[in-house]
Amino acid sequence: xxxxxxxxxxxxxxxxxSNLAYKGSFYLFMLCYLFxxxxxxxxxxxxxxxxxxxxxxxxxxxxxxxxxFMIYVTTEMVFVGISEYIREHVVEGSVxxxxxxxxxxxxxxxxxxxxxMVYRFFAPTVFVWIGVEIYKACxxxxxxxxxxxxxxxxxxLLMSFLIYVLFDFCFGMIAFITTYMYGMxxxxxALISFLSGQLIPxxxxxxxxxxxxxxxxxxxxxxxxxxxxxxxxxxAELAFVLGRQAxxxxxxxxxxxxxxxxxxxxxxxxxx
Amino acid sequence: xxxxxxxxxxxxxFLAQFFKSLVQSKADFFLGLVGFFLxxxxxxxxxxxxxxxxxxxxxxxxxxxxxxYGFAQIPRGIDHLFTDNIWIVAYRLVVSGQFDRYxxxxxxxxxxxxxxxxxxxxxxxxxxGIILVVASLTKGIVLVDAVRxxxxxxxxxxxxLIYTAxxxxxxxxxxWIKRSGPVLQTAYELANFAKYPTEIYARFVRFIIxxxxxxxxxxxxxASYFVKKEVNPVSTxxxxxxxxxxxxxxxYLVFHRGTKRYESAGN
Numbered sequence: 129x130x131x132x133x134x135x136x137x138x139x140x141x142x143x144x145x146s147n148l149a150y151k152g153s154f155y156l157f158m159l160c161y162l163f164x165x166x167x168x169x170x171x172x173x174x175x176x177x178x179x180x181x182x183x184x185x186x187x188x189x190x191x192x193x194x195x196x197f198m199i200y201v202t203t204e205m206v207f208v209g210i211s212e213y214i215r216e217h218v219v220e221g222s223v224x225x226x227x228x229x230x231x232x233x234x235x236x237x238x239x240x241x242x243x244x245m246v247y248r249f250f251a252p253t254v255f256v257w258i259g260v261e262i263y264k265a266c267x268x269x270x271x272x273x274x275x276x277x278x279x280x281x282x283x284x285l286l287m288s289f290l291i292y293v294l295f296d297f298c299f300g301m302i303a304f305i306t307t308y309m310y311g312m313x314x315x316x317x318a319l320i321s322f323l324s325g326q327l328i329p330x331x332x333x334x335x336x337x338x339x340x341x342x343x344x345x346x347x348x349x350x351x352x353x354x355x356x357x358x359x360x361x362x363x364a365e366l367a368f369v370l371g372r373q374a375x376x377x378x379x380x381x382x383x384x385x386x387x388x389x390x391x392x393x394x395x396x397x398x399x400x
Numbered sequence: 401x402x403x404x405x406x407x408x409x410x411x412x413x414f415l416a417q418f419f420k421s422l423v424q425s426k427a428d429f430f431l432g433l434v435g436f437f438l439x440x441x442x443x444x445x446x447x448x449x450x451x452x453x454x455x456x457x458x459x460x461x462x463x464x465x466x467x468x469y470g471f472a473q474i475p476r477g478i479d480h481l482f483t484d485n486i487w488i489v490a491y492r493l494v495v496s497g498q499f500d501r502y503x504x505x506x507x508x509x510x511x512x513x514x515x516x517x518x519x520x521x522x523x524x525x526x527x528x529g530i531i532l533v534v535a536s537l538t539k540g541i542v543l544v545d546a547v548r549x550x551x552x553x554x555x556x557x558x559x560x561l562i563y564t565a566x567x568x569x570x571x572x573x574x575x576w577i578k579r580s581g582p583v584l585q586t587a588y589e590l591a592n593f594a595k596y597p598t599e600i601y602a603r604f605v606r607f608i609i610x611x612x613x614x615x616x617x618x619x620x621x622x623a624s625y626f627v628k629k630e631v632n633p634v635s636t637x638x639x640x641x642x643x644x645x646x647x648x649x650x651x652y653l654v655f656h657r658g659t660k661r662y663e664s665a666g667n
Binding site (some may be wrong): 313 | 431453454483584590595600
């Protein structure tokens with residue numbers, strides 16, 4: 129275990145440092161990403177203002193404010209793509225170097241993604257998160273989120289991150305078939321944002337559809353941790369949604385291993 | 401007249417080159433189109449799901465909002481189709497020194513930049529926009545008369561010009577700061593605010609998208625003229641045209657100044 133950490137930790141550190149190197153543009157992009165929660169915030173406020181019922185789709189107006197901004201916090205940390213790296217490695221042919229090194233290619237990619245996640249946590253996600261808590265306590269008067277919710281959220285968030293990167297590894301295998309992945313990326317992003325609860329809470333779907341979507345891996349990427357944060361699950365239900373996430377981690381891990389074994393068997397690389 | 405003719409001929413040459421590269425990768429083109437299509441479709445699905453819960457959104461019906469959404473895609477798509485190369489100026493061409501090639505050819509620099517590339521992905525936006533507008537027409541929620549038909553096309557062109565002006569202005573900053581891509585991206589993303597009626601936003605946000613980077617005049621304000629009788633065409637589409645012309649003139653001037661002080665990167 130110790131040896132493993134020694135091998136993969138430098139990947140994490142390097143990625144963290146290279147993120148730091150492009151601070152200027154990074155902050156502008158952060159500003160861009162913040163547009164979307166604010167658009168959603170105003171839109172939802174207008175939506176709640178257009179109805180007399182206190183809660184829509186099982187969420188009150190105040191909970192929706194938390195939902196919108198915690199979606200931002202969660203997706204920032206969870207949606208760290210690795211398929212783009214795989215594409216680059218395939219195009220350059222350097223993927224072959226990763227095959228001959230005595231380490232696991234997927235683990236090195238996941239460590240890199242973890243580096244980006246740690247960086248994003250400090251810049252600036254954690255500040256948005258603190259802002260949410262301050263707003264929640266002072267303006268909405270809901271009090272600070274209990275520590276047990278926060279801890280369960282962090283555990284869930286970690287599994288969400290693994291589900292996303294393991295899924296993106298499987299997706300990245302497409303690079304071995306075609307190196308033009310732009311169109312496929314758009315399709316992936318659209319589907320994920322729709323099915324994961326990023327665009328709209330799953331509880332807004334008609335019941336049968338919603339139940340189906342909850343069993344896909346996508347809802348475990350975003351919707352589950354945010355609902356845990358809001359304290360919507362307790363007891364057996366909480367254990368169930370966490371267990372479902374764990375199952376997806378294992379399933380996607382195994383799928384990735386199988387795909388990787390099949391694809392590297394027929395891999396031909398020129399140069400590299 | 402002769403110059404216009406010459407430029408039209410040149411554009412044909414550029415286009416021919418472009419289409420050759422396009423047929424090379426039909427599957428890629430198709431997947432890009434599907435991707436854009438899906439992105440838009442989820443936006444519409446969002447509105448449907450929300451309107452299962454509420455009858456109206458601040459006086460707007462679902463059909464009206466879908467019309468605005470679709471109408472907003474058309475100028476965005478037109479600009480996206482024809483001037484996509486401006487992004488590459490902002491991100492790469494100036495800082496890498498590749499902008500040299502435009503400086504050396506005996507042809508208007510701005511036209512060279514936009515002639516060089518068509519972005520077929522934009523067809524995704526255009527197709528979705530046209531489908532939604534046609535669907536709204538068949539539902540009978542759009543007002544149709546001679547003046548409105550003419551102004552519809554005027555407004556689409558003016559809207560596209562506003563997009564181009566914003567892109568050109570921020571891309572031109574790279575002549576001073578070398579790489580203005582992220583700044584351009586930030587400004588461009590503001591357009592997403594204009595997908596919904598501006599009255600849902602706080603006054604501060606409304607001020608920015610109306611007066612600073614006037615995307616409200618690309619989508620929501622002109623669209624409201626086509627669905628609501630009481631809306632005055634002068635204060636919506638008239639102002640839109642004025643903004644388009646003024647902003648484009650400013651952007652072009654900045655671009656022109658920038659090319660004058662452009663210095664190539666060493667080899």
